[in-house]
Amino acid sequence: MVFSSLLFLFVFLSISMGIYLLVPKKHRNTVLLVSSLIFYAWGGPRYLLLLLGETAISWFCALAIQARKKQPARRTWLVIECVSLLGLLAFFKYTPLISSTIESITGVPTEIPQIVLPIGISFYTFQLLSYVIDVYRKEVKAQPSYWKLLLYSSLFHQCIAGPIVRYKTVADEIDNRSVTFNDVYAGIRRFSVGLAKKAILANGIAQVSDALLSTNAATLEATPAFGVWVGSIAFMLQLYLDFSAYSDMAIGMGRMVGFHYLENFNYPYMAVTVQDFWRRWHISLSSFFRDYVYIPLGGNRVGTLVYVRNMITVWFLTGLWHGASWSYVLWGLYYLCFLLLEKFVIKQRIPNGWNRVYTLSVVLLATVIFRFEDFDTLLIALRGLIGLNAGGFFSWSAWSTLLSNIFLIAACIVACTSLSVWVERLCAVWAKKSTIGFVFYSFEQAAIPLVLLGLSVLALIGNAYNPFLYFQF
Incomplete structure (x- = not known):
């Protein structure tokens, strides 16, 4: 079950939220826990x-x-935690990768084990690790109730798709939280924005990226350079809209029941450097590796060689976290190269304006690497970007695909910027200065969630109801 499904919207979320709001406050954690376990199961x-x-x-x-005061004993239990959870993560997620790598070198084993990846294991493993490490650092107190810790690890808002929520962020709210009308409204509005991002924009632009940046090698070989570029841009838009949509919906649902999750995306495509991009992209993951890997290794308060070693470790793990394929490691190390270049060579030398072009170019190529798990297909895609495949440089079919989806692409680009936030602030200022502005702003505040939810539901019912299909050439 995913957030952007009619079953989730009209059955699971409606029933669980209805029960949650109706029961006495002392039973709400129980309702939330049962709902989360049903969702996960x-x-x-x-x-x-x-x-x-x-x-x-x-x-x-x-x-x-x-319970232990002596540091060696405390450290022993921390090691047990890390070995147990990381061992389980490695077994379920990386056994096929490790086996296939060994097989390619030694010829054994002859059969690669196929292990189904448990839903959300990367997210809840990192959350539980951060909790125990924070207890070890004495930043939070251990949760005495197993069921309350299970509530934290299984919350259906963010258990399977993030963001990675630190225990200290919600520790107090597990026992002490209140929900006001403003919380419910803000949560519904944020959820509706995320749902629209996913159902209308991300799902729509995915069709463009699938058509022009196919993961089928033969189809990709026949795609002209123009089509590969448009498909790459479409996939770049899809990635942000998809990932940020789930974070929006998680933050919104959390707000509806009194949890305040931290932001996970901050308009990363408006970044001016690659380092700035990673301050804005998947913030919860970046901060996890910073706080629990990079800083314990010494961070940047070390010599150059140790600093580079720390960065290699972090970005190797960042790539591997995203998927059990060496292409994801390549993707992580690709970003590492540009971060080191910015640190030691580029610094602040790129003029304003051009720095955004540079950053988006780096991210675009990274997106292409992220798209393909197979290295041979990735090479076809990279050749396609410079017109070295059988498809040449241009085709009217690719041009037609671009024109047919130009309004959808434009809407996706706008959704990747802070334009809507800027317009919202102008309307709020207008509402304070004018009666007409107040009426308009009040209407907008009430209508936006309803309109977005309605359009999203129509888009989920079928592509025939996608509003952008009515604006095609």
Whole structure:
């Protein structure tokens, strides 16, 4: 079950929220926990045991760490936590990659084990690790109730698609939170924005990227350079809209029940450097690796060689976290190269304006690398960008695809900027100065969630109801 499905909207979310708001406050955590476990079990009941088990390990290790005063004993329980959770993550996520790599070198094993990846294991593993590490650092107190820690690790808002929520962010709200009308409204509005991003924009632009940047090698070989460029830009837009949409919906649903999750995306395509891009993109993941890997290794307060070693470690792990393929590691190391160039060579030498062009160009090529798990197909895509494939440089078919979707592409580009925030602020200022402005602003505040939800539902019902189909050439 995904957030952008009619089953989730009209059955699961409606029923769970209705029950949550109707029951007495003392029972709301129970309702939220049961709802979260049902949501998780929907995608694979047997893997619910894994979530329960990892939470139990983290709960016990955190209590053991807090109960011990001597540092060696505390460190032992931290090691047990890290080995247990990272070992389980490695087994389920990376066994096929490790086996295939060994097989390509030695010829054995003859059969690569196929292991189904449990839903959300990367997210809840990192959340539980951050919780136990924070207890070890004495930044938070261990949660005495297993069920409350399970609520934290299984919250259906963010359990399967992020953001990575630190325990200290929501520790107080697990027991002490209140929900006002403004919270519910703000949550619904944020959720509706995320749903529209996914159902209308991301799903729509995905069709363009699939048509022009196909993962099928033969189809990609026949695509002209113009089509590969348009497809790459479409996929770049799709990635942001897809990922940020789920964060928007998670933040919105959390707000509806009194949880305040931190922002996960801050208009990354408006960045002026690659470093700035990674301050804005998947913030919860970047901050996790910064706080729990990079800084413990010494951060940047070390010599140049150690600093480079720290960066290599972080970006190798960042790439590997995204998927069990060496292409993701290549993607991470690609970003590493530009971060090191900016640190030691480029610095602040690129003029304003051109720095945005540079950053978007780097991110665009990274997006192409991210698209393909197979290296041979990736090479075809890279050749296609410079017109060295059979498709040449241009085709009227690719041009027609661009024209047919020009309004959709324009809407996606606008959605990747802070233009809507700027317009919202102007309307708020106008509302304070004018009666007409107040009436317009009040109407807009009430109408936007309803309009976005309505259009999103129509888009989910079928492409025939996608509003952008009425603006095609």
